[in-house]
Amino acid sequence: MAVTVETLEKLERKITLSLPLNSIQSEVETRLKRLARTVKMDGFRPGKVPMSVVAQRYGYSVHYEVMNDKVGEAFAQAANEAQLRVAGQPRITEKEGAAEGQVSFDAVFEVFPEVKIADLADAEIERLSADVDEAAIDKTVDILRKQRRTFALRAQDQAAADSDRVTVDFEGKIDGEPFAGGKAEDFQFLVGEGQMLKEFEDAVRGMKIGESKTFPLAFPEDYHGKDVAGKTADFLVTVKKIEAAHLPEVNDALAKSLGVADATVAGLRADIKNNLEREVKFRLMGRNKAAVMDALLAKAELDLPNAAIVAEIERLRESARADLKQRGIKDADKAEIPDDIFRPQAERRVRLGLVLAELVRSNNLHATPEQLKAHIDELAASYEKPEDVVRWYFGDRQRLAEIEAVVVENNVADFVLAKAKVNNKAVTFEELMGQQA
CATH class of the missing domain: 1.10.3120.10 (Trigger factor, C-terminal domain)
Structure with missing residues (x-):
């Protein structure tokens, strides 16, 4: 096998591979003989298919496999001998004008670069x-308490306040027309915890059970609902239930x-x-x-x-x-x-x-x-x-x-x-x- 290495541009290299045709043909024949022992074809018993028939049916695919294997082996050997660190797969094309009894290929590929690191x-x-600090621990304790909070129904005359869980019905309209996602019944959220847009929370805060209110709500320009982003809706909200949160005490039981x-x-x-x-x-x-x-x-x-x-x-x-x-x-x-x-x-x-x-x-x-x-x-x-x-x-x-x-x-x-x-x-x-x- 004759090998030449050429630098094309920056990291790109080219290796020319020349392989003897007789070694390729010998390997093709070896594989076809091996295949003939096991191949099944109509009209012939297993292992009794004539070589000429096997070669006619499978010759091209076997030849293709052998060429791939031989060229791959030759490239790996050549790259190893030249101490090249190959990056990615080479692009291999057959080369015309090979010497008699030879077949030649050009393999174009990239190598890994030299890395220079300044001082x-x-x-x-x-x-x-x-x-x-202690404040971070306090904040975490508060989060743990919130995760274990319980809720109790507020009295009829008590207004919704921050940390309360409220259950509401609401319907929003833009220019008098309902819109997708703008209506819900028995919807629950916690007041003052950012689960709803600020205008919605501000409207519900201070309302009592059974009360209704209409208020405008301006959706932000970057609101996830693109159909309503940047628009103002009129919402009718009715409070159906208000529950006060109870946080567990910070004690040994917690x-x-x-x-x-x-x-x-x-x-x-x-x-x-x-x-x-x-x-x-x-x-x-x-x-x-x-x-x-x-x-x-x-x-x-x-x-x-x-x-x-x-x-x-x-x-x-x-x-x-x-x-x-x-x-x-x-x-x-x-x-x-x-x-x-x-x-x-x-x-x-x-x-x-x-x-x-x-x-x-x-x-x-x-x-x-x-x-x-x-x-x-x-x-x-x-x-x-x-x-x-x-x-x-x-x-x-x-x-x-x-x-x-x-x-x-x-x-x-x-x-x-x-x-x-x-x-x-x-x-x-x-x-x-x-x-x-």
């Missing part, structure tokens, strides 16, 4: 920190009902603090990791293999189709979604993946078994039976690979933060939890 000591990264091991108020608050600190740690890790990745991309210089971008676009498209299908969209798996929608995200993912791979390889930042175990233990700690969660992760190679990827990213983040100019910034618990990790 990370010049990179500036903002690293956030946050603490779990702690016990929540399954806290130390069934005391102090035990409950300690348990909440542990859970919030774990959440804060992961949120900070995610936020700071994102800042590191942005800094890395700014310091990296590389060409992107188009084959990798195309493959990533297809992965993102399939993910989007699966999401549409889950939402009940008809024929979601056939939805035509243009490449351009995913291209910026795909390019960033490919670029970041190549930069991370180079940094991990050159600095030995691979995940160790001890790191994997520690990370999984931490994830499992918030569950009732952590040991079951640990077994669940270690019992599946795909799940373990996902954890490994996270640990590797953490190793990269720690490595970069140790070298870069880091600006530490403390934020409140509320600020952190309001940000995207």
Whole structure:
């Protein structure tokens, strides 16, 4: 086999493969003989079909298979000998003018790029920190109490107030005409908790059982119902029932009902603090990791293999189709979604993946078994039976690979933060939890 390698443009390469025809023909004959022993054809007993008949029926398909296999093997061998890291599948075309007794092919493909990362000591990264304060614990206790609240019917002469659960009938009209979704009977919502538009809540607040009221409601321009967005409707609302909320007391009984091991108020608050600190740690890790990745991309210089971008676009498209299908969209798996929608995200993912791979390889930042175990233990700690969660992760190679990827990213983040100019910034618990990790 004679091999030549040619650089076309940036990451694109071409290998010319020459194969002897006699080796191809020999393999075709071997496969046809093997096929003749088992093939079934009308008029012949199994294993007794003449070779000429087998060759006439299956010769073309077998020849095609052999050519594919031989060219694939030759390409893999040539790429390996030339120490090329191939990105994606090669485009292979038969070449004219081959020497006698030979058949030649051109294989055009891309290679993975050389990744150059500038001095990370010049990179500036903002690293956030946050603490779990008493106010955050208080707020969580209030949420837990609300989740366990009960309701009792208010007296006839009592008005609806914030936190009350009201049952109403309503009908809305725009220019005197009803509209889809504008009417309901025995509809329940909690006053003052943002379940309804503000004008609706303001109208119901202060009403008593049996009262009716007409009021205008202006739908926001960005309202999810496009038919009514930006329009004003007149609503008639009638209050049928008002129930006052009763929140459980913060005591040992509440702690016990929540399954806290130390069934005391102090035990409950300690348990909440542990859970919030774990959440804060992961949120900070995610936020700071994102800042590191942005800094890395700014310091990296590389060409992107188009084959990798195309493959990533297809992965993102399939993910989007699966999401549409889950939402009940008809024929979601056939939805035509243009490449351009995913291209910026795909390019960033490919670029970041190549930069991370180079940094991990050159600095030995691979995940160790001890790191994997520690990370999984931490994830499992918030569950009732952590040991079951640990077994669940270690019992599946795909799940373990996902954890490994996270640990590797953490190793990269720690490595970069140790070298870069880091600006530490403390934020409140509320600020952190309001940000995207």
